Amino acid sequence: MTWRFDVCVVGSANLDLVATTDRLPGPGETVLGSSYTEHAGGKGLNQAVAAARAGARTTFCGAVGDDDAARRLLAVIADDGIDASALRLLPNAATGRALIGVSAAGENSIIVVAGANRELTESDVSAIATSARVLLVQLEVPVATVRAALSAARAAGVTTILNPAPAMTLSSEILALCDVVIPNEHEVEILGGVAELLRLGARAVVVTLGARGAKLCTSGADDVVVAAFAVESVDTTAAGDAFCGGFAAELAAGASLAGALRFAAATGALATTRAGAVPSLPTRPEIDALLTRPG
Ligand code: ADP
Numbered sequence: 001m002t003w004r005f006d007v008c009v010v011g012s013a014n015l016d017l018v019a020t021t022d023r024l025p026g027p028g029e030t031v032l033g034s035s036y037t038e039h040a041g042g043k044g045l046n047q048a049v050a051a052a053r054a055g056a057r058t059t060f061c062g063a064v065g066d067d068d069a070a071r072r073l074l075a076v077i078a079d080d081g082i083d084a085s086a087l088r089l090l091p092n093a094a095t096g097r098a099l100i101g102v103s104a105a106g107e108n109s110i111i112v113v114a115g116a117n118r119e120l121t122e123s124d125v126s127a128i129a130t131s132a133r134v135l136l137v138q139l140e141v142p143v144a145t146v147r148a149a150l151s152a153a154r155a156a157g158v159t160t161i162l163n164p165a166p167a168m169t170l171s172s173e174i175l176a177l178c179d180v181v182i183p184n185e186h187e188v189e190i191l192g193g194v195a196e197l198l199r200l201g202a203r204a205v206v207v208t209l210g211a212r213g214a215k216l217c218t219s220g221a222d223d224v225v226v227a228a229f230a231v232e233s234v235d236t237t238a239a240g241d242a243f244c245g246g247f248a249a250e251l252a253a254g255a256s257l258a259g260a261l262r263f264a265a266a267t268g269a270l271a272t273t274r275a276g277a278v279p280s281l282p283t284r285p286e287i288d289a290l291l292t293r294p295g
Pocket of ligand 1: 268
């Protein structure tokens with residue numbers, strides 16, 4: 001089977017609007033901000049950029065409005081050479097936005113307005129989900145759309161990966177369509193634990209453990225644990241997205257689950273060494289350099 005792409009990501013794209021302030025406002029309160037930036041975000045788009053920079057021929061399928069925010073996101077998608085032929089541009093919807101306040105103490109408060117992301121339908125995703133060797137999805141678009149993508153991919157022999165974020169209770173129908181489920185520690189607890197995910201039908205579960213690394217769990221085999229790579233971490237934003245994109249890219253390149261786990265841990269670690277989400281995502285040469293670093 002020849003695939004048009006290595007990795008297809010079906011998921012969300014947002015413009016993140018980030019204001020920093022001494023302290024976050026309470027209800028009814030106005031505070032002065034000290035700086036303001038806008039950048040591309042959304043788990044779907046972040047993970048597509050991560051996969052592309054990790055060397056995968058990547059296509060991204062999501063939904064945006066017909067507005068300036070969408071044009072900004074399209075520029076990011078083009079910059080990383082990501083195929084956008086299945087991206088929906090919806091004339092009557094607003095591109096998703098995340099309004100993020102960050103205090104001097106590093107706390108944040110976030111309002112996500114899903115907008116066009118909520119309009120991504122089952123028929124938008126079914127064909128593109130069969131175009132790549134690996135499908136990677138999250139839960140920031142409607143769950144019926146996620147199910148349709150997984151189902152089409154599974155029927156076509158595509159390897160399927162679900163990053164269950166934000167965490168929500170998932171049916172065995174969805175989990176049985178997943179070759180790999182990648183939650184973080186918090187998400188796996190909400191989902192009922194690794195054993196429950198495997199019982200409901202996931203073939204493998206990879207739990208990301210932040211600065212403690214990650215582990216791969218399958219039924220009937222010992223867990224494979226990878227320690228975190230020792231790096232100078234400055235900002236853990238998008239570490240999980242980097243991990244998922246790197247994992248998908250390496251699996252598409254033919255690696256084993258354990259091989260993809262190690263590659264993903266390196267990708268996640270590097271993303272913590274730079275500030276922000278998309279700007280922090282590492283390239284293939286950087287990942288290879290960390291993987292082959294002596295000691
Ligand atoms: P999320 O961002 O979804 O909560 P994690 O915090 O678990 O995800 O991070 C994802 C992966 O990134 C981890 O499994 C690990 O491999 C890597 N990582 C995260 N934080 C660090 C860190 N401080 N040092 C090295 N690697 C890290």
